[in-house]
Amino acid sequence: MKQKNAYVIDLTKIDGEGDFSCPRCGATISPDDCTEDNYTLGEAKVNANGLEEIIIFCNNCESQIHLTGFSFLEDSSRR
Numbered sequence: 001m002k003q004k005n006a007y008v009i010d011l012t013k014i015d016g017e018g019d020f021s022c023p024r025c026g027a028t029i030s031p032d033d034c035t036e037d038n039y040t041l042g043e044a045k046v047n048a049n050g051l052e053e054i055i056i057f058c059n060n061c062e063s064q065i066h067l068t069g070f071s072f073l074e075d076s077s078r079r
Contacts, residue, residue, distance in 0.1 A: 004064055011069035025061035
């Protein structure tokens with residue numbers, strides 16, 4: 001059985017417009033990429049306050065990436 005690599009990326013800790021590199025292979029993950037060439041959307045986790053986490057899969061190295069920090073981004077957009 002092949003072992004999957006899992007990483008957590010806090011969106012509040014990255015610079016720019018939301019683009020980042022896969023922690024394992026360096027492939028560019030961009031929220032503007034709608035082709036699913038570089039990554040595939042997985043599960044979205046929500047709580048009473050809204051979006052908590054999105055799990056995506058890098059199509060290059062098959063890593064599982066947990067995107068967090070949405071609650072902070074929602075709070076700052078309300079100001």
